[in-house]
Amino acid sequence: MSAHEQFAEDLALYALGSLAGAERQAVEQHLASCAACRRELEQLRGDAALLALSATGPAPPARSRERFVAALATEPHPRTVRRRRSFFELVPILAAVGVAAFAALAGLPRFDSSVVEHGIAILAGVTAWTTLYFVLNGDPLPQHPAFETASIDPLTAVGFDVHCTEADATRAQAEFWLRSLRELRLGSVAMAPVVAAFYTAVALKLFPYSVITLFLGFMTVLSLAMPVVLFFVGRRGAAIQARRFPDRRVVVGANGISVGMGEATEALAWSSFPRIWELDHTLALVLHPYVAILLPRAQVPPAARDLIMQAAARPRGRDPR
Numbered sequence: 336m337s338a339h340e341q342f343a344e345d346l347a348l349y350a351l352g353s354l355a356g357a358e359r360q361a362v363e364q365h366l367a368s369c370a371a372c373r374r375e376l377e378q379l380r381g382d383a384a385l386l387a388l389s390a391t392g393p394a395p396p397a398r399s400r401e402r403f404v405a406a407l408a409t410e411p412h413p414r415t416v417r418r419r420r421s422f423f424e425l426v427p428i429l430a431a432v433g434v435a436a437f438a439a440l441a442g443l444p445r446f447d448s449s450v451v452e453h454g455i456a457i458l459a460g461v462t463a464w465t466t467l468y469f470v471l472n473g474d475p476l477p478q479h480p481a482f483e484t485a486s487i488d489p490l491t492a493v494g495f496d497v498h499c500t501e502a503d504a505t506r507a508q509a510e511f512w513l514r515s516l517r518e519l520r521l522g523s524v525a526m527a528p529v530v531a532a533f534y535t536a537v538a539l540k541l542f543p544y545s546v547i548t549l550f551l552g553f554m555t556v557l558s559l560a561m562p563v564v565l566f567f568v569g570r571r572g573a574a575i576q577a578r579r580f581p582d583r584r585v586v587v588g589a590n591g592i593s594v595g596m597g598e599a600t601e602a603l604a605w606s607s608f609p610r611i612w613e614l615d616h617t618l619a620l621v622l623h624p625y626v627a628i629l630l631p632r633a634q635v636p637p638a639a640r641d642l643i644m645q646a647a648a649r650p651r652g653r654d655p656r
Contacts (some may be wrong), residue, residue: 346372350379429463436460437533446540457537464530471522482622484602485591492588492641493579497631504577505570507617507629512566514612519624524562529556565625573629585630587639592620592627603628611647618643 348354349362366373439456443449471524499507516524535551542548584595593602603622618635620628620643635643 346376347379348375377510393582409641417436426467429467429470432459433463433467433529433533436463437536440536440540442533443540453540460485460537464533468522468526468530472520482607483591485588485593485602485604487586487588487591487602489586492586493587493636493642494584495636495639497583497585497635499577499583501574501577501583503616503631504573504629507614507619507631508570508573509566510614510617511612511619511621511627511629512569514614514619515621515624516562519610527558528555531558545587545604563621569625585635585639587642589642592643605646606651608646613644626631 344359346352346363350580351361354362366376436456436459440460442454443452444511446453531551531554535548535555538545538548538551584593586593586595590603591607607622608620608628610619612619612621613632616632618630618632618640620630622628630641
């Protein structure tokens with residue numbers, strides 16, 4: 336292949352701006368002395384401008400096509416990730432089975448006249464509602480035998496003061512409670528009354544108007560009332576704590592966090608927090624589905640927030656509760 340033919344094939348790449356370095360410089364030097372190549376370059380640039388309006392474009396030189404195919408062959412191709420089936424996809428099916436079991440218990444005649452039918456309904460309902468209880472609770476939190484203490488280096492740590500009013504505290508508690516309910520306790524809050532009600536319905540069939548039936552009915556009412564009571568008790572406790580200790584000193588380090596309220600100071604390692612949530616107005620450092628350190632987002636400096644979110648990104652185990 337002559338030097339002129341080689342430069343002629345590189346003109347297509349040059350017209351598209353795909354040449355760089357020594358190759359581009361060599362083509363430009365050749366163009367300065369070759370009128371034919373200059374005319375061909377102008378034609379190629381015109382073809383490129385019309386390419387967007389045309390279904391077909393100029394056929395590229397053979398060597399240019401080979402270089403393009405070789406570049407494609409070296410490109411990394413993303414692996415196709417097959418989506419795993421989630422247990423949450425079973426929720427409508429389980430709920431339908433549970434409702435059907437309730438309806439069957441209500442519609443069947445006396446237990447002694449339809450033992451098999453009652454047995455099937457009871458087994459289906461117990462299986463469906465109990466499975467829903469665990470599925471809706473989401474991923475369990477890793478369990479630690481005790482909270483781990485942290486040694487914070489004052490030279491690299493970020494310290495700041497926060498002022499927490501009663502309104503701030505109750506709002507933060509409500510945000511944390513709702514997020515915890517949705518991700519960690521939905522099964523125990525939503526399904527506990529349903530499970531208790533189903534067992535009460537079973538007891539009404541087996542032991543009508545007995546002490547067992549009354550006890551299960553009382554547990555149904557209690558399981559309905561307890562989440563509401565705990566919600567308002569938590570808000571009340573947060574307001575009392577904010578009234579007693581409105582100003583708090585927070586020190587955030589690479590290994591953990593220290594929160595001082597009055598004379599009490601906590602220094603906990605990041606491993607003690609299985610979840611760290613960035614809520615609308617609050618940073619929630621979760622210790623337990625019902626307990627968290629709550630910091631107002633607006634008062635957390637960017638440097639401290641970066642350390643907290645780096646801790647949130649660290650992998651954590653998933654031990655069963």
